[in-house]
Amino acid sequence: MRIYIDSANTKQIAHLNEYFPIAGVTTNPSIIVKENRPYLELLKEIRSIIGDQKELFVQTIGSTAEEIVKEAKYIRSQLTGNVIIKIPVIKEGIKAIQLLDSENIQTLATTVYTSFQAYVAAMSGAKYVAPYVNRIDNLTGNGVNVVAEIAKLFSHSELSCEILAASFKNVQQVHDVCLAGAQTVTVAPELIEKFIAFPSTESDVAEFKRQWENGIGSSSLYS
Ligand code: E4P
Numbered sequence: 461m462r463i464y465i466d467s468a469n470t471k472q473i474a475h476l477n478e479y480f481p482i483a484g485v486t487t488n489p490s491i492i493v494k495e496n497r498p499y500l501e502l503l504k505e506i507r508s509i510i511g512d513q514k515e516l517f518v519q520t521i522g523s524t525a526e527e528i529v530k531e532a533k534y535i536r537s538q539l540t541g542n543v544i545i546k547i548p549v550i551k552e553g554i555k556a557i558q559l560l561d562s563e564n565i566q567t568l569a570t571t572v573y574t575s576f577q578a579y580v581a582a583m584s585g586a587k588y589v590a591p592y593v594n595r596i597d598n599l600t601g602n603g604v605n606v607v608a609e610i611a612k613l614f615s616h617s618e619l620s621c622e623i624l625a626a627s628f629k630n631v632q633q634v635h636d637v638c639l640a641g642a643q644t645v646t647v648a649p650e651l652i653e654k655f656i657a658f659p660s661t662e663s664d665v666a667e668f669k670r671q672w673e674n675g676i677g678s679s680s681l682y683s
Contacts, residue, residue, distance in 0.1 A: 461644065461645065463482055463652065464485060465477075465484075466626065466648050467485070467487075467491060467648060467649050470509060472649040473509050473649075476649055476653075485506055485510060485514070485516050486568075487518055488546065503539055504538075512541030512542065514542065515542045515543075516541065516542065516544070517544045517546050517646075519545075519570060520546070520547055522552075522556075523552060525553075525555035525556040525559060528556035531545075532545040532547075532560055544567065545568070546568045547560075547586075549572055557586050558584045558585055561585025568586060569586040569588070570626070572589050572591040572610075573592060573595070573601070575591075575606055578614075578621075579610070579613045586621055591606050591625055593625055593627050593633050594627040594628055594633060603627075604633065604636040607623060607637045607642050608641060622644055623643055623644065624645065628645070628651055634651070
């Protein structure tokens, strides 16, 4: 599994990038607007935090394939490093994914609610598809099942497109999509912190330390 940070908050990105095995950062218009800053300046700062190798995902807002392609090229001209263009799976988006693929520009098909949307996007040349797990659950669908279906469709067709599962509200959903076949996940900072937070671990560590201090008479390994 590869973990991406689903946020544009530079403080949180810097912190998580220091502590966790982070593969990159995903953004969308809502996430960027929340930071209330000029967006290119913000994206450049994120790039400087994560370096040029890790993937940075930026979403287009155009309504036609031509607008989307133009935006994709503009974003790439403004940012250094590994930039992936997020494109919604509307009809114009599917056309744009094909046009960009023909120019070797990597894309992620986003706002995916059904396995067939993902299938068509992958056949169009998308490098990633992003099923919206929690938003599917909120519609009384089953986000994890959609991920499992996508994984099955991709493996039957030998498509190299990867599933970057998105939209999570709890760690259980993240855990379940990994078992269902998602190679990558994008998760909000608060939830990434919870991946390893567990009360029993905290109390075990405190107890080891207490016993060591009592038995050895020192709070470190140095004599
Ligand atoms: C990421 O690519 C998506 O835009 C994001 O995960 C959506 O998450 P939300 O449903 O919590 O807004």
